[in-house]
Amino acid sequence: MISTLKKLLLLLWLTLPVSTMAQIGIVATVNGKPITNYDVEQRLLFLQYATNIAITDANRERLTNDALQLLIDDMLKTNAAEDAIPDLGAQLLQQVRDLIDQNFGTDTKSGSRVISDLDIDPITVEIKYLGDLAWSNYISNKFASRFEKVDTQVDDELERMRINASKPQLQLSEIILVPGPSRTIEQTLELAEEMVSAIRKGANFAEIARQYSASGSASRGGDIGWIIIDKLAAPFRKALADVGNGDVSAPVLVDGTVYIFRRTAERKDGLADSSQSRVWLARALLPLDADASEADRLELAARLRRDTANATSCDDIMALNESYSSGAQGNLDNILIADLAPRMRKLLLSLTPKKPSEPLAFANGIVTLMLCRVERPKLQLPTRDEIRQILIDRAFGSLAERQLLRERRTAIIQYPGQS
Numbered sequence: 001m002i003s004t005l006k007k008l009l010l011l012l013w014l015t016l017p018v019s020t021m022a023q024i025g026i027v028a029t030v031n032g033k034p035i036t037n038y039d040v041e042q043r044l045l046f047l048q049y050a051t052n053i054a055i056t057d058a059n060r061e062r063l064t065n066d067a068l069q070l071l072i073d074d075m076l077k078t079n080a081a082e083d084a085i086p087d088l089g090a091q092l093l094q095q096v097r098d099l100i101d102q103n104f105g106t107d108t109k110s111g112s113r114v115i116s117d118l119d120i121d122p123i124t125v126e127i128k129y130l131g132d133l134a135w136s137n138y139i140s141n142k143f144a145s146r147f148e149k150v151d152t153q154v155d156d157e158l159e160r161m162r163i164n165a166s167k168p169q170l171q172l173s174e175i176i177l178v179p180g181p182s183r184t185i186e187q188t189l190e191l192a193e194e195m196v197s198a199i200r201k202g203a204n205f206a207e208i209a210r211q212y213s214a215s216g217s218a219s220r221g222g223d224i225g226w227i228i229i230d231k232l233a234a235p236f237r238k239a240l241a242d243v244g245n246g247d248v249s250a251p252v253l254v255d256g257t258v259y260i261f262r263r264t265a266e267r268k269d270g271l272a273d274s275s276q277s278r279v280w281l282a283r284a285l286l287p288l289d290a291d292a293s294e295a296d297r298l299e300l301a302a303r304l305r306r307d308t309a310n311a312t313s314c315d316d317i318m319a320l321n322e323s324y325s326s327g328a329q330g331n332l333d334n335i336l337i338a339d340l341a342p343r344m345r346k347l348l349l350s351l352t353p354k355k356p357s358e359p360l361a362f363a364n365g366i367v368t369l370m371l372c373r374v375e376r377p378k379l380q381l382p383t384r385d386e387i388r389q390i391l392i393d394r395a396f397g398s399l400a401e402r403q404l405l406r407e408r409r410t411a412i413i414q415y416p417g418q419s
Contacts (some may be wrong), residue, residue, distance in 0.1 A: 074131030216396030
């Protein structure tokens, strides 16, 4: 029975113009199945489009080698999957096309049309996505017993999260690059530097992760969610120390593997993030002319301090505010701390309930605030399904990489024309 991958390759070649066919040559065979220079050139064009890493004279050879190795790996993955699960490719083909539409389509054009308009053959992209989906199915089935054990680890992971709920966390995405048969560790670091540069110029981090990352998170664009900072390895903490929200780290080399992280957000108090608290306040405002002198401001501040010396409730502060006839509202209800400017946020978090603040200078007068009520955020742990997916991703990355190495070792890969 002819495989779905072979059908796609045949269709790819049969739809080529005669002039192009005449220039096609085989650059590699995988277990006797050919990969042509046209296949490689198309994958290279797609990599450039998806990652926004420009092809230059300096990097063309390395990126071409990357494109060829990715094609070899796609063929190994799809063939292994279809050998184990007959007709898998045919079952996945519609899902492949749906993913291409989701990732590259617009309101007026399908993903395949967008890609075709860029002179990239859509079948090239289908082959890539077919390899990813088939491999995911294959690894999930081959190591089913390993993944079943994940269910027994979910409760332990949830308990660990509860214990560490208030510790600082970062929301991260990752790209993990592993050297391969056609890319040394030095070349992998060069590629990582190009990725970081491209991302900082606006390239799509998620799509680069989908194309290159060896992690189980690659299918989700590298998203690994919220990570407790203390649980990160020391080299990763160091690399992220000066990275702001929305930026990416420099490449980090650890044990022969290269990591790139994108930081999306931070929770200084973990899941118990105080910025998500809501507060109810009472306010008393002594009005002041805009052209008042500093001495006038100091005098009003002293008066406000005296007037609030015996205030012990929010009703006292609101009554005082009414007596000042400022027209300002005496109660400020249900305020989300995160919506405030950093200085005001810090002030409100420092207030003691039922105790008036020191006088505060504002444009329209001198103000005292009293904290009437505070509603702390409830601890919202991830769902069991979310935890399970995190654990599966951790296992999937290492299992998939080891299995791919086995597939490479047992395959017969030849490069015609090379001695």
